[in-house]
Amino acid sequence: MDLPFFGHRPGRAHRLILACLLAALLGGALCLPPLSARAEAAETDSATVTPPPAASLSRPDLEPLRTVGTATVASCLDGDTLTLTSRRTVRLAGIDTPEMKGRTGKPQYYARESRNLLREAARGQTVRLFQAGEKTQDRYGRIVADVQLHDGRSLSAFMLEQGAAYFYPHTDLTPAYQDWLRSLQARAIHERRGMWAWLLAQPFALQSYTGNKRSLRFFPADSREAQSIKPRNRIHFGTLMDAFLAGYAPARNASPWPEADAQ
Template sequence: MPGTRSGALPRALRRAGLALLLLVTALSLARAPVSRAAEPNAADQGPGQPDGTVAHCFDGDTLKLRDRRVVRLAGIDAPELGRGQTQPQYYAREAKAELERLATGRQVALLAAGVNDHDRHGRLVAELRLADGRSLNELMVASGAAFFYPHRDLGPEFQERLRDLQAQAIHERRGLWAHLLSLPLARETYVGNRASLRFFPVNCPEARHIKPRNRIHFGTLMDAFLAGYAPARICVFWPEAR
C-alpha cells in the first residue's frame, strides 16, 4: 500500500486480535459459575451479632446482655452450680465469680465461633471479646476457671487455641486443676468416644455402647483432658463443692 511502512499492517492486526481475545476471555469469566472452594467458610464470616453489654452471669460459661440476649461462651464448659437438691460442683462458684469479675458491666463483641450461632436451648453461642481485644472464652480456660469443650461445629483454629491454653493451665495447676488432679479420681482410667469427643468413667454403663472403632482409653483424668476430650454429662464424676 503506498505510503505505509512495511510491517505496520501485520502489527496492527496482531494488536487487534489480542484485544479481541482478551475481551472474549473476560466475558467468559464473568459468566462462569463461582467455584464453591472459593466461597468463605461459615466459621470465618466474622461477627454475626451486634455488640452488647454484660448485665448478669448465670455461671462460668453463660451470661445475659442488657438487651436480654443470653450467650453461651463457645468452646468452654464450667462446673455446674446445681439446682434444687443438687449440690454445686467443685469450683462452680469460683468460675461464676471469675466470669463476673471479667465481664459484668463490660461491653463485648460477639464473634462467630462456628457454623451454628444458637444452641438447642435457643441461646447465642459465640466468642466474646472485651474492648481491649481479649477473649473471655480464652481467659476462662487460661485461668483454670473453665475447661475446653470441643464441638464439631466450632472452627478448628479457635478450638486449637483453647486446647493449648487448657494444657498450660493443667501443667501449671491453675484454678480448678490444682485440687481436681490431686484427687484419687484423677488416677482412675477413663474411656473416650472419638465420635463425640466426650469421655466417661470406665465403669459408666453408657461407655459400653461406644463402638469399638470410636473407643479410646485414657490412663488418667489428665490424659483425657490433654487429648482435648471433655467430660460427658452422664455418669458425672466431678466432686461437689468444698
C-alpha cells in the same frame, strides 16, 4: 625433668611415649568445659526429655457476629453463660465450666469460683461477639459466640487460662479455634492453675477413663455409659489428665466432677 615410671628411670623411648600421653591428656582436658558447666548441661539435657507446657497457638481470626455485634453484659449465670442488657443469653464458645446445679442439685466443685471470675471480668462491660463456628445458636436458643472485651481479650480464652473452665469440643466450631483453646487448657493444666491443682490431685484423677471418638466425651471406664460405646469408637485414657489433654470433655450424664463440698 625425669619423671618416675613404675619405680625406675625411663629411657629415651619411654620418655617420648610418656610425653605424648601427657600431651594428649592435657589437650583433652582443655577441650572439656568446667565440671559445673558440664553438670548444668546434663541437667538441661535431662530436662528436655519431658516436653515443656504447651504454648498457646496463634489466635485465629474470627468474623464479627452480624446479628448482635456490640452489646453490654448484664449478668453471669455461671462460668460459661451470660446475659446481655438486651435480654439475650450468650454461651461462651468452646468451653464448659462446673455446674451451679449438678446432678444432685448442688454446685459442683469450682462452680462458684468460675462464675464469680466471669462476673468480675465481664459484668457491666461492653463486649463484641464473634462467630466461632458454623452455628450461632444452640438448641436452647442461646447465642454461641467468642465474646471479647473492649481490650480484645476473649472471655473463653480468659477462663481457660485461669483454670476456671475446660475445653469443650464441638463439631460446629472451626478447627483452628478449637486447637487454640485446647492449647490454652494444656498450659493451665501443666501449671496447675485454678481448679486443676486440687482436681488432679484427687484419687479419682488416677482412675481410667474411656472416651467416645465420635462425641469427644469421656466417661469413667467402669461406667455403664463407657461399656455401651461401640468398640471402634472407644479410646482408653489412663488418667483424668490424659483425657483432658487429648481434647475430650467429661460427659454430662456420667461426669466424674465432684460437688463443691467434696474439697
